[in-house]
Amino acid sequence: MSRAEAEKAARLVGLEADGLGFLRRLPSADVRRFREQASAALNDGAPEMLDRIAAATKLVPAGIAAAISQKALGPRLAAAVAGRLEASRAADIIAKLPVSFTAESCAHLDPRKIAGIVDRLDEGLVVRIAVVLAERRDHLTMGRFVGHMRDQVLGRILEQVGDTDVLRAGFYVDQPERLPRILELMGDERLASLVRAAAAAGLWEEALAVAAAVGGEQRLRIAQLTARLDGPELASLVRVTHEAGLWETLLPLVALLGEEDRLAVARLEPLREPQVLAGVVRAVVATGLWGEFLPLAGVLPADARKVVADAAAGLGDAELDALVREVDKQDLWELVLPLVELMDETGKQRIFDLPAFQDQPAP
Known part of the structure; x- marks a missing residue:
């Protein structure tokens, strides 16, 4: 939906959620292409300083690199540096960082690097990061990562986050083709709970976005559960x-x-x-x-x-x-x-x- 894409674009350039509200009038596919192009330009045009910092981190143990990231760089700059590293090296450093720091950094990571890094992180760490993001109500960042997670990790996360968190993260998901599998992992009882949560919390736009991304029996079941409220x-x-x-x-x-x-x-x-x-x-x-x-x-x-x-x-x-x-x-x-x-x-x-x-x- 265009609202989700407009809010993602606003986050990318450091504006409030409605900072690029005019984009909502455009097709969501067009807004997404604009956001992806802007993200690539911002990350590819990073200053040489980032490359020098990234090169320096290869010369020290991961624990020391993590301490430097936390004390000297901060979440935004640390994410930018992580995007210049090989995925395995970035994962080694992330494993040494506090979960709260990593969760804050996730919002600034080059989306093209997410899959490679997430795939190399310990499953328990990924779950803890997701829970912290949910606690912070940073569902937009959750949506960026959901599509890159293995089924086992998704299942563990679903057990630890609430229905409204699932709906909001689903609204922002960058890989909506993964939503049918996520609904499978939840099961029918949890799906019914999500529909009730959408009604109770006024999250109908989020619920409709999820429904639009699935088909067949899943979409029919959502329609039936909703009609019987x-x-x-x-x-x-x-x-x-x-x-x-x-x-x-x-x-x-x-x-x-x-x-x-x-x-x-x-x-x-x-x-x-x-x-x-x-x-x-x-x-x-x-x-x-x-x-x-x-x-x-x-x-x-x-x-x-x-x-x-x-x-x-x-x-x-x-x-x-x-x-x-x-x-x-x-x-x-x-x-x-x-x-x-x-x-x-x-x-x-x-x-x-x-x-x-x-x-x-x-x-």
Whole structure:
């Protein structure tokens, strides 16, 4: 998600989390590429002084190098030097440092060096570092390292950190392709606990980011667990989705639900509010997620379906034509015609006059 990538970029250049908030309006993939390029430029353009310090550390025992790092360099500079060392040598020095110092340094390590160093550290040390990062609420740094950890280490860490820590670290993870395996390691009971934690702590954006990174049975299970929360908890998800513009992430989850669970979502109070429903329609128009949205629209209460119909009828000519073409492409007329029936005569006529509708039976 763009928010996570914007916050990572802000951290990289030493700004507060919202310091580069304007980046949130850009595609997350573009922001990530920008961040990676900036990180490479910052690390590759390091002064020669770092190379001299790194060369000097090779001449002394790891314990002495660790003492110098702690007393003379500090966490940021020590991380920069570690990035200039061979991974094995950096790991030897890290093993001699206090865990708290290493945890603080991790935030500044060249991300391209993480895998090689983590793979050479003692598993117990990696677990202790992760726990300290969680205690410090430095979930962004946790997210940088998660994808480079072996299953056994991840399992031990999951046992020692809380559900909200897992959600927040998952939100910032740099290797989202590892999230399906992490969910496997957690098991079904812990996954249910994560969903409840998301509701209790208001971490819906984080939970949706995790759900978007997995597929198949895992995504279905997250959708089912969420749909079966209490009404107020589920309503809070809809409100967060509306306020943060996350319908593109939520609607595919709703589309996975069976009829009973979909009805539970459709009955939610926020989905009776015109501004929320209009926001959903705008998001669907922008993303083309009609196949995901129309099954939900079909089970909304009558007054809510009328709001959706009016919002669709009020679209601009180009948007309305694109809607009908997408409906025709996906053969969704059986779902959309009941909405057309709820439009006023002007709205109906606009639909009937569109070229894409000409071959369709009138409602």
